[in-house]
Amino acid sequence: MAERAGVSQSTVSRALAGSETITEATRRRxxxxxxxxxxxxxxxxxxxRKGQTGTIAIVVIGRAGQGAARINPFYYSLLGSTCAAAAERGFEALVSFQAEPEEFFGHYVARRQADGLVVxxxxxNGAAWDYFRDRAKDSDEIAFWGSPFDDAVWVRSDNLSGGQQAVARLVAGGARDIVFVGDTNSTQRQFSERYDGYCQGMxxxxxxxxxxxxxxxxxxxAQGREAVTRLLAQGTVFDGLFFACDAMALGALEELAARDVAVPGAVGVIGFDGLGTGEFSSPPLTTVEPDFAQAGRLLxxxxxxGADEKIECRVPVRLVERASVG
Amino acid sequence: MAERAGVSQSTVSRALAGSETITEATRRRxxxxxxxxxxxxxxxxxxxRKGQTGTIAIVVIGRAGQGAARINPFYYSLLGSTCAAAAERGFEALVSFQAEPEEFFGHYVARRQADGLVVxxxxxNGAAWDYFRDRAKDSDEIAFWGSPFDDAVWVRSDNLSGGQQAVARLVAGGARDIVFVGDTNSTQRQFSERYDGYCQGMxxxxxxxxxxxxxxxxxxxAQGREAVTRLLAQGTVFDGLFFACDAMALGALEELAARDVAVPGAVGVIGFDGLGTGEFSSPPLTTVEPDFAQAGRLLxxxxxxGADEKIECRVPVRLVERASVG
DNA sequence: CTGAAAGCGCTTACAG
DNA sequence: CTGAAAGCGCTTACAG
Known part of the structure; x- marks a missing residue:
């Protein structure tokens, strides 16, 4: 190659790397x-030679025993946004789906396959998070979304604001007896934050x-479906339902329809996550959606x-209005 | 490192690579x-040093002007399955989302970032496919899903069988006037294959x-929605609808509901792709789903x-029964 | 502005 | 079974 252009190897390298110190004529050659x-x-x-990989590793944790094709679409959107954000900064994205303990792997930075890792x-999947929590102890080049612990570096939705917005919208639609559905002791820390937002909104x-x-x-x-069953069984009075995530809300919508509870007539429903699936449910689901592009960038x-500049990041959310609230 | 174990660099390399020619004691040390x-x-x-990358590059083509978060979920599932298939074979997956001409890039193999490329x-996105069609001319290590041309190496659903299965199911549900919706001259070659399957089934x-x-x-x-509008406007008699893809079917379901056409009472509906979204539509959508795991593996x-062993692959499909057909 | 040389961190013939 | 040496294909001080 150097021969063909009649220059040295160094010159080829410099020319192709866009070095300033090269004649235009040489570069063209x-x-x-x-x-x-x-x-x-x-x-x-x-x-x-340069000592950097120009790559960022992204691992998507799934439920044990479930294939990659069945991942919650929320994480697919987040994955897409993260890849796009990497590309924006000139980085490649090395992605892997991990669910079973024997496939857990997070030493991408140590093995110099990547300059950073987002999970x-x-x-x-508790076992997976335990594993990656340990990885955060080895390496500073790591960021988590939705980790079930607070002691590492993470990026999350602005759940407090999301909860407030949801309640405000339900109230504007005429609801007064609004209930929050979701396990606030769940491994998903974001759920309790959403509940706090709900409380403040109320x-x-x-x-x-x-x-x-x-x-x-x-x-x-299934959890969403069962929540409706339980609420009805125990005779709770409610005219508004705020779910900790869209998947639950979607199940609830099915159950409500099956029991002839009119949405939004008898009860307004709002979810959280901005799933595209909510566009086609009956009725289409109003939801709180994080700014995916921003989430990818922050991640x-x-x-x-690296270490010192670490901050806990909040991604802004907005209410996506569809027909499930009056 | 070699120092610490008191052995040479070569021995370290061999021990960690699992070479047979190493004493157990040395390896442990x-x-x-x-x-x-x-x-x-x-x-x-x-x-x-080894001359291989152990990596496979995957590019996901999107619509120009649309973010990665809004990719058709079908491709996300396929992406997940392909990453999983790569992992099964011990390969890493380098993924990128490409939509705009200035970001088209497919020289992963030439740049030794990967041993193969799946698109x-x-x-x-015609411009993108034109670009990658050219890449197939440079390199044999490439595979396409859903390419709008037949002259390169591809993997596709068994569309003929899928079309036949859909029609057979609609007929079993009592339908006789079944119409196929989808542009058979479309850039999506799979659509015309599905139409052929429909014809054979009829x-x-x-x-x-x-x-x-x-x-x-x-x-x-929107195309699905409009198809229903048009059929109704022109007074076509139909009691069965087979859509070339789920996204169209989902739009159609909305339009049918808006016009008070009962599904599956007055008309049975079947889509194609196996979108998870179809689980929550009203009614849930019966669909033809390719075997995603198999699709990933074949890709x-x-x-x-590489060159000589190239074959055109068909992925088996199955009917996923939901409530949109009687 | 360009070239010769060193070196990034490994693996793999080649000896022993 | 293990070590010394060469070399994978680049980039980057160091000279000129």
Whole structure:
């Protein structure tokens, strides 16, 4: 290659890397030779020499025993935004889906496969989060979304504001007896923050907050369904429902329909996450959506920042109005 | 590191790579030293020397002007499955979302960032596919899903069988006037294959196939909505609708509900893609779903196989029964 | 502005 | 079974 352009290896390197100290004529010659030979710089060798990878690793945690195709779409959107944010900064994204303990791996930075690591995914996989919590102790180049602990570096939705916005909207729609559904002791820390937002919203409207409704079920959808069943069974009076996540709200919408409870006529419903699926439910689901692009950017920035500049980041949220509230 | 274990660099390398020619005692000593020092093999340097990257690049093509968070969930599922398939074979996955011409990039193999490239995503981004069609000319380590051309290496759903299954189910549900909705001249080649399956299914049932219904609209959902509007406007008699993709079917379901056409009472509806969103539509959407895990495996295998072993692959599909057909 | 040389951190023939 | 040496393909001081 150097031969073809009639220059040294160093010059080829400088020309292709866009160095300032190269004559335009030389650069053109080199570029033409590269074109003719179909030459591309070996990124691996370049990175080895430069000592940086230009790559960010992203791991998506799934539920044990479930395939990657069945990940909550929320995390897919977040993954997409994070990849896009990496690209914005000129970084590649190395992604892996991890659910089973034997596949847990987070030493991307130590192995020099990446300059930073972002971890997202379900908070319900405790073993996975324990593993990555340890990784945060080895390395500063790490950022979490939705981790079930507070002692590491994370990025989260502005859950307090989201909860307040949801309640305010429900109240504006005429609701007074609003209940929050979600386990506030859940591994998903964001749920209790959303409940706090709910409480503040209720107080601001001069209403009394109920304790949170927790329900079982093998996944969020089933939990939402069961919450409705329980509320109805125990004769709770309610005209507004705020769910800790959209998947629950979607299950609840099904259950409400099955029991002929009119939405939004008899009860207004709001979820959290901004799932695209909510566009097609019956009725379409009003939801609190985080700014995905911003979430991706903060995640990447945090993972790349290293120790000292670490901050706990909040991503702004907004209410997406659909038909499930009057 | 070699010092700490009291052996040579070569021995460290062999011990950690699991070479057979190493004493158990030596290996243990090396592993312990690595543990103590928090040493990890530099994957970049190892790969450089070995001449292989252990990585597969995956690019997801999006619609120009649309963020990564708004990609059709079908491609997210396919992405997840492809990453999982790569992991199964011990490969890392380098993923990027590309929509605008200035960000098109496919020289991962030439730059030695990956050993193979798989390209998936919307067929509607013509400029992107033109670009990657050219890449297929440079490199054999490439595989496409849903490419709008037939002259390169691709993996697709078994669309013929899918179309037949859909029609058979609609017929079993009592439908006789079944119409196919989707542009068979579309850039999405799979649509015309699905139409062919529809035609064969109709013939097998002794029914006469209608010409396909094509409709405009800025995205698939709008197209589905408009198709219903048009069918009703022109007074077509129909009791079964088979859509070329779920997104269209979802839009159609909304439009049918808005016009008080009962589903599945007055008309049975089936889509194609296996979108999770279809679980929550009203009614839940019956759909033809490809085997995602298998799709991922075939994509990875094809991208890695290289020139001679190239084959055009079909992924098996199955009918997912939900409530939109009687 | 350009070239010769060293070196990034590994793996792998080649000896022993 | 293990070590010394070469070399993977680049980039970057160091000279000129």
């Amino acid at each position: 080199v570029e033409q030779a590269a074109e003719e030979l179909g030459y591309h710089v070996n990124a691996r060798a370049a990175g080895l 997202i995914g379900t908070a319900t 107080a601001a409207a001069g209403l009394t907050a109920h304790p949170p409704i927790e329900s079982g079920g093998e996944d969020r959808v 990447v920035q945090t993972a790349l920042a | 090396v592993e312990q030293a690595a543990e103590e020092l928090g040493y990890h093999v530099n994957a970049r340097a190892a790969g450089l 998936i995503g919307t067929a509607t 013939a097998a049932a002794g029914l006469t196939a209608h010409p396909p219904i094509e409709s405009g609209g800025e995205d698939r959902v 990875v295998q094809t991208a890695l196989a």
